Amino acid sequence: MIHKSKLAAPGLAVTLICGAILAACSQVSGTPKSVPDAAATIPTRAAIPGLSEKYAKLRKRQVAQVDYQLSANLDRNSDSFSGTVTADTTFQHTLQQPLTIDFAGGTVESVAVDGRDIPVEYNDHFITIAAQHLPNLQHAITVHFQHPYSKNGSGLHRFEDPKDGKVYMYTDFEPYDANRLFPHFDQPNLKAHYTLDVIAPKDWIVISAERESRVEKKGELRHWFFPQSQKFSSYIFSLHAGPYHIWEDEADGIPLRLMARQSLAQYVKPDDWFTFTKQSFAFFQPYFEIDYPFKKYDQILVPDFNAGAMENVGSVTFNDSYVSRGEKTQAQRMRLANVIAHEMAHQWFGDLVTMNWWDDLWLNESFATYMANLSLAENSEFTNTWENFYLGTKQWAYNADQRPTTHAIQLPVKNTDEAFANFDGITYGKGGSILKQLPYYLGKEAFRKGVSNYLKALSYRNSTLDDFMGHLGVAAGMDLDQWQQQWLYKAGLNTIEASFQCQKDQITGLTLKQTAPKEYPTLRTQRTQLGFYRMESESMKQVATLPVLYSGAITKVKEAVGLPCPEILYPNEGDWAFAKVNLDPVSVENMSKHINDIEPPFIRLMLWQSLFDSTYDAKLPLDKYISFLLSNGAAEQDINAVRLNARNLGFAYGYLNQIPIENVRRDELQLAIENFVWTQLQQSPAGSDRQKTWFRAFTDVAHSTRALSHARQMLLGELTVGGLKLDPDMRWDLITLQNRYLYSDYEQAIERELQADNSDRAKLNAIAAEAVRPLPESKQKWLDNLSMHRDKFKLSELREAAYSMFPSEQIGLFNTNSERIFATLSQINAEDSPELISTYASIFPLMCNQKDAQKIKDTLAEKQQLKPMLVKALKNHLYSSGRCIAMGEVLAQNSIQIKK
Incomplete structure (x- = not known):
């Protein structure tokens, strides 16, 4: 049901949640009052992984308030940790329904209520306590437990650094993995205070939402005590520990710390981190008119992380891939600044105020x-x-x-x-x-x-x-x-297109046309801005802009009458609107003639993207797009447009590997792309962001013997390209390229590099380089690891292999193994790890013919019980294949017309 937006007075929401559902909500203390808790209409919780919204609503009607006291014992040499949690729980009413406590994949040693042991009912997903053991409105529920350390980046993850043997731990919980740290009610609308104490090795630091109040020595161990936290949801609680290197600063009185593992510390640039952090605080506090709501702000760089970063209260974790082992480009620095600001924004929007349930996840992240x-x-x-x-x-x-x-x-x-x-x-x-x-x-x-x-x-x-x-x-x-x-509440992307008429070089009429896909026919209202461009002094200059509020299928823009007649009219100037743009025929013709004469870089960026969109939509033949870019792209100097074109050339190269086309023509186009990229790499200023962009494009499209020879010579120091300095990660890009085409001493290249670089990144890159080899034995080995030997690997290692296994030119090797790959889906589907499911789904390559795509169709039809993550991934693969097939058909039709 869709409810209208209504603004409740402060405090009213609590009354509504409590009072409207149960008349007895006010009875949170005193004499117990027996009130039915919907047992007749809500079934007992199924013994399966995860948490349903239906059950979460029931538990919200049971539990009025909860606070946790958590003790944890961390042993760096063990496979598991132990702990005790006491949940001081106040109920809405006396229970008629059993209470469940979320705890996935652990061992429950004992459960006590108010100090009295009760029978343990645990099914590996949650603990069940019969209502008879909770007769009052307030109880202290204590659980003694153990849990294995995680190897997949969720829950409490343990990492041993191959560089120096040091052990680090961190937590990652969203949306439903906090219960892999300790038993509790793991849903966002049961916020709690947390009081934490931790026993850990003496050389470790322990980090959570609060700064420690004291640390006691216990021989080779230290006992860390933390004061009670503020009230927040458990998915943003945290526990990180290890011998982290620490940098300290402050932002207008807010204590700041930055932490990284010791072997990575030399590459961290704390000045950038602290500068971006301070700038974000300086913007957000006045914007929100609320001071930072927590007591300190730690940022911890962690390995094997499944996402970019996570907004844990006061102790934000970041994927340590944000640390570059060479000089960052400005785009990489901006990406870092952006993710720092993103996680900080969550401290207010997400942590201070939190969604009631995961249907509002979008609002949190958006x-x-x-x-x-x-x-x-x-x-x-x-x-x-x-x-x-x-x-x-x-x-x-x-x-x-x-x-x-x-x-x-x-x-x-x-x-x-x-x-x-x-x-x-x-x-x-x-x-x-x-x-x-x-x-x-x-x-x-x-x-x-x-x-x-x-x-x-x-x-x-x-x-x-x-x-x-x-x-x-x-x-x-x-x-x-x-x-x-x-x-x-409506899905789908609208398209807008402008049309105009002119007399005496002035606009006499202009309309905006809005269309929608037939599956999602909603026409929307939004404000856009029109940009008008004309050639002046050999440059295409912006001569006017016009804000427009449009709605429905046709909007007549009367305000445009009398403006200069444009040679290019862009209907989403400045990217105000969320809409796909179709250019009118006049603008298309002039854009193709004057792409490099257009002054503002932002409009050039959008026009370059429109050109690629036309190809991806199977309107512009792929070879024409490639020819246009290779003819005009060298003059483009704006770094964002360069990045866009380099990326899209990589896509085009991949499509050519599979689209039905004469081999001579395919070779001609792919070699032209390779030569263009190599030339841009050579001609870019030494050390520039453009040079680094074209280097990465080169490692995507290089394939000829000549190019592979250049790559090997660069790796061995026998060839220097325009002063380009290779950092360790760029060297691994070249080694992976060498293995992708089995060029020269590709096996020895891995061995040589591992002797010089024994970091965890090097080990992951070595896996990628081995998995990408176009050899049956290499594919067999890593498919075995993914299907039968997963327990021997960390998820980060399996992910690296899966992502690398079948590049676009290796569709034949995929087809050779496809029966096994599709058969393993059922086994992967049974795993209680969405991270593993998404990793396995990445095996599927681009498929540009109907026969290969049909295998995905058949699988979706036959395997009705696939989890949402797998269904989504397979449908997206099928869609991408359909786009590629359509591009091939347009290219073939164009070739036939040319021959005629």
């Missing part, structure tokens, strides 16, 4: 995505933030919204498996893009004020989408129901 970019745009050294947003986040969103797995931004989430599957381009990219265009619709200050009021009203509580939209509507004085229906 908001942080938008706010991070806004922070960089308004308070950082980076002047092209929104261009980067368009190049990365916006393209991710557009791509996701055209796939069959697209979905409404706001959608029901039945369980935590579905929540994990929804970490996608809609949740982050489209949601962030929609929030980006909302200030244009409401007004920037109204949007800011609405956000601030929302955070103030709901601090330390849970919220829903209606809460957020209600505050925005009040601040702007607007009814947002229609906007909410169009943008949040």
Whole structure:
């Protein structure tokens, strides 16, 4: 059911949650009152992994309040850790239904209620306590437990650094892995205070949401004590430990620490980290009108991390791939600044105010995505933030919204498996893009004020989408129901196209046409900006801009009458709107003639992307796109446009590996791409970001004997290209390339490099280089590891192999093994690890013919019980294959027409 946005007075939400559901909610102390807890209508919890929304609602009606006292014992030499947790629990009413406590994959040694042992009922997913053992409204439930350390990056992950043997631990919990650390109620709307103490080796530091209050010596161990935390959801609780290197600073009185493992510390640039952190604090605190709500801010760089970063309260974890072993490009520095700002935005939006359930996950992530970019745009050294947003986040969103797995931004989430599957381009990219265009619709200050009021009203509580939209509507004085229906509850990407007429070099009429795909026919309302361009003094210059609010199928833009007649009209100038652009015929013709004469780099970036979109949509033949780019791309100097073109040339090279085309023509086009990239690499300024961009493109498209020889000579120091300095990770790119084509001494290249670089990154790269070899025995080995020997590897190692195993030119090797790969899906599907499921799904390569694509269709039809993550991945592979097949058909038709 869709509810209208309504703004509740402060404090009313708690009354509604408590009072509307059960009349006895006010009975949280005193004489127990027996109230039915829907046992007649809600079934007993099924003994399966994960948590359903249905059961979470039942438990929310049972539990009024809970606080945890957690003790943990960390042994660096063991495979597991032990602990004790006491949950001080207040119930809404006396229980008629059993109570379950989430705890996946551990061992329960004993359970006690108020100090009295009770029978243990544990099924490896949750502990069940019969209602008879909880007769009162308040109880202390104590569990003694053990749990294996994680090898897949979730729960409490243990990492032993191959460089120096030091052991590090960290936690990662979203959406439903906090119960792999300790038994508790693992759902976001049961917020709690946490009191923690930890026994750990004496040379370790222990990190959590609070700074330690004291540390006691215990021989070779130390006992760390932490004060009670503020109230927040368990998925943002944390426990990290190890001999981390520490840098310290402060931001306007907020204590800052940055931590990394010892072997990586030499590569960390703390000045960048602290600068970006301080800039983010300086922007967010006045924007939200709320001081940073927690007591300190730690940032910890950790290995084997499954995501980019995680917004744990006061102790944010980052994938240590953000540490480069060479000089970062500006794009990499901006990416770092962006992720720092993203996680900090969550401290308010997500940590201070938290979604009630995972159906509002999108709002959590979309908001942080938008706010991070806004922070960089308004308070950082980076002047092209929104261009980067368009190049990365916006393209991710557009791509996701055209796939069959697209979905409404706001959608029901039945369980935590579905929540994990929804970490996608809609949740982050489209949601962030929609929030980006909302200030244009409401007004920037109204949007800011609405956000601030929302955070103030709901601090330390849970919220829903209606809460957020209600505050925005009040601040702007607007009814947002229609906007909410169009943008949040309907899927699909609209297309806009402008058409115009001119007389005497002035516009006499201009209309905007909006279309929608037949599967998602919603036509939307939003504000865009028109950009008008004309040639002046041998340059294509912007001569006018015009903001337009459009809706429906046709919008007549009367304000355009009298403006200069454009040679190029771009209907989404500045990327205000979330819409795909079709250029009118006049603009297409002039763009093709004058792409390098257009002055503003942002519009060139969008036009280059439009050109690739036409190819991906099977409108422009692939060979024409390649020829145009190779003829005009060398003159492009803007780094974002260079990055875009380099990336899209890599895609084009991959399509050519499989699209049906005469071998002579295929070789000609691929060699032309390789030569173009090599020339750009040679001609770029030494050490420049352009040079590094073209180097990575070279390792994607190099394939000829000549190019592979260049790569080997660069690796051995026998060839220097334009002063390019190879860092350790760039060297591994060249080694992987050598193994991909079995060139020269490819096996010895790995061995030589491992002797010089014995880091964990080197070991992962060595796995990738071996898995990519086009040899039956190499594929057999890693398929065996993925299907039969997973317990011998960390997830990060399996992921590296899976991602590398079947590049586009190795479709024949995939087909040789496809029967086994598809058969293993059922086994992978049975695993209680969405991270492993997504890893295995990455094995599937690009498939550009109907016969190969049919295998995926058949699998989806036959295996009806596949988990959401696998279904989504297979459907997306099928969609990508369909696009590639269509591109091949257009290319073939074009070739026939040319021959005639």
